[in-house]
Every structure is written in C-alpha cells, then in structure tokens.
Amino acid sequence: MDKKISRRTVLLRAVQIPVGGSILFGLSACGSDSGNSTAMLCADPSQMTSAQESVRRTLRYTEVSPDPAKVCSGCDFFHAGSEAGGCGTCEMFTGNPVNPGGYCDSWSVDA
Numbered sequence: 001m002d003k004k005i006s007r008r009t010v011l012l013r014a015v016q017i018p019v020g021g022s023i024l025f026g027l028s029a030c031g032s033d034s035g036n037s038t039a040m041l042c043a044d045p046s047q048m049t050s051a052q053e054s055v056r057r058t059l060r061y062t063e064v065s066p067d068p069a070k071v072c073s074g075c076d077f078f079h080a081g082s083e084a085g086g087c088g089t090c091e092m093f094t095g096n097p098v099n100p101g102g103y104c105d106s107w108s109v110d111a
C-alpha cells in the first residue's frame with residue numbers, strides 16, 4: 001500500500017485531536033457539582049448557529065480565562081444566571097451563555 005498523506009492532512013489532524021479532546025473534557029465536566037466554575041462548559045458549539053459560533057471564534061472566547069483578573073463575571077457585558085456560580089449570559093453574544101470564569105477579547109470594565 002503506497003498511500004501518501006499530505007502535510008495539510010497531518011496538520012489538520014494535529015489540530016483536531018486537541019480540540020476534540022478539549023470539547024470532550026468540557027462536556028464531561030458539565031453538570032459536575034465540583035463548585036469550580038472554570039470547569040463548567042457553558043457554550044456548547046453543537047447548540048449554536050454558525051453566526052454565533054463565528055462571533056465567539058472572532059472574539060476568541062474561551063471557557064477558562066488565561067487571566068484570573070479578567071473573567072466574564074467581572075465584565076460589563078456579563079449577566080449572572082439564576083444559579084449562583086452557574087453559567088451567565090453575555091450581551092456581546094446576544095444573550096447566549098458564557099462561563100463566569102471565561103474570557104474573550106471584548107472583556108471590558110468601566111473605570
């Protein structure tokens with residue numbers, strides 16, 4: 001068998017495996033009662049329209065902020081959910097769910 005695999009295929013696979021693993025990890029953490037808000041998955045890509053997903057990608061939304069001082073729960077666009085410490089919503093994402101421990105490039109606080 002002399003089947004060649006293109007460089008592009010190898011690179012795509014290299015990206016798909018960590019992304020798929022991250023999604024599965026996030027889903028497994030969903031609904032857990034650990035009390036750790038950064039472990040929750042609030043934004044399920046399978047439940048979004050392509051436009052919603054595009055906005056999140058453009059603003060580089062992440063369920064876990066790389067900077068503990070800049071998290072969604074401290075952002076002016078965030079609205080807390082009904083459950084303390086649970087998923088909230090974001091005005092930038094037309095009221096769709098975000099993680100209180102998440103972050104995106106539009107993080108903002110009025111001084």
Ligand code: SF4
Nearest residue numbers: 072075078090104107
């Ligand atoms: S604008 Fe970004 S940082 Fe602010 S609540 Fe929405 S997703 Fe979080």
